[in-house]
Amino acid sequence: MKPTHIEHIGIAVKSLEQAIPFYENVLGLKCYSVEEVKEQKVKTAFFKVGQTKIELLESTDPEGPIGKFIEKKGEGLHHMAFAVENLEECLKETENNGVRVIDKTPRDGAEGLKIGFLHPKSTFGVLTEFCEKNK
């Protein structure tokens, strides 16, 4: 496996409405998309900086993964996603290396990507995602 770049950084926030102006007006980035991902119980806002996207995540349900994360740890950095080629093989290879994977096979993510998560217990506390562009 050889990731090509950081595809995105996921950040948990309490309110997109409050956080977006910081990224736009202070950091000078442009929010190019706001999207609700119902099955993940989040609303997302995307910005681009170089090769990497910043994905702000607001929980739509306190029992969802972002709601629970914020309750436990507060707002902040949530996950890191690598762009890879051949995601299916990457997930298998990672599992064969003894790493606990959340997704044994690719599933659909935001922005039409195929994605898979590794478990933070196996990755030194970092919720790690692999992403592949849909072919």
Place this chain on the structure above:
Amino acid sequence: MKPTHIEHIGIAVKSLEQAIPFYENVLGLKCYSVEEVKEQKVKTAFFKVGQTKIELLESTDPEGPIGKFIEKKGEGLHHMAFAVENLEECLKETENNGVRVIDKTPRDGAEGLKIGFLHPKSTFGVLTEFCEKNK
């Protein structure tokens, strides 16, 4: 201000010795530098993926910033650094926008960069750094 890319992502780990093999053998990245930064009470290990570096941070003192972070939140994502041009102006502009900055003026960071941090209380929980290449 217009950051050009994510310069690096800082990750707090308990042990470089344990974490480096995950990044090298599982993710396929290469550790190109291990450095002790005494004033920050850390040992760092650097990897490159696309435009971005991954900086693993091991505390050398439980009272240092990474030691305290791990005690409070556990291992995991610690900070996010944007590459900027004209760091001094960026820090002033950010402060003028009402954001609490940790460094009012640039200081020396790892790898010969000029750096400045913003306070996570002002940045929705994300310890945010600006970096500029030394001219």
